[in-house]
Amino acid sequence: MRLELAENRCALALVNLANDSNLRGCDLVNMKLIYIMTSGQITERASVLQSKTQKPVRFESSEGTQASLTRWMREPLMFGSEVLWSPYEQLHISPLPNASIICEWVTSAMLGGEHRL
Numbered sequence: 001m002r003l004e005l006a007e008n009r010c011a012l013a014l015v016n017l018a019n020d021s022n023l024r025g026c027d028l029v030n031m032k033l034i035y036i037m038t039s040g041q042i043t044e045r046a047s048v049l050q051s052k053t054q055k056p057v058r059f060e061s062s063e064g065t066q067a068s069l070t071r072w073m074r075e076p077l078m079f080g081s082e083v084l085w086s087p088y089e090q091l092h093i094s095p096l097p098n099a100s101i102i103c104e105w106v107t108s109a110m111l112g113g114e115h116r117l
Contacts, residue, residue, distance in 0.1 A: 010085070013072040016065035017084075023059075027051055031084045033073075042066045042073070 017036075018028055027050055036046045044066065047058045061069070072078065 009068065009072045009075060013065075013068045014085070016062070016068045020061050020065045021046070021048070021057065021059040023048060023057060024050065024052065027057075029085055033082055033084060036061070036069065036084070037073075042069045 035048050036042055045060050047056045049056050
């Protein structure tokens with residue numbers, strides 16, 4: 001809710017997708033649009049090949065995740081992108097910043113004060 005209120009579309013999509021997919025951080029940040037989109041629409045079900053095990057991980061996206069991904073995909077920086085987090089390549093999104101986003105989200109939701117990961 002707080003990420004929605006802050007209009008942080010990227011972080012909201014990232015947190016929602018991480019929650020639904022249970023993917024490792026390295027697989028999440030390297031996600032390509034073809035894994036979650038068909039004919040310009042976010043799919044309800046997706047399959048991603050894990051980089052570590054080379055095994056597919058199948059997951060379902062909740063309506064909230066689909067909505068947050070759709071809003072993220074409408075951002076002007078995302079037009080023509082083949083990867084989900086392309087505007088942030090310069091920031092080198094990795095599992096550590098993902099943990100930081102989740103930590104900030106938990107802290108802002110007041111679910112236990114300050115957390116360090």
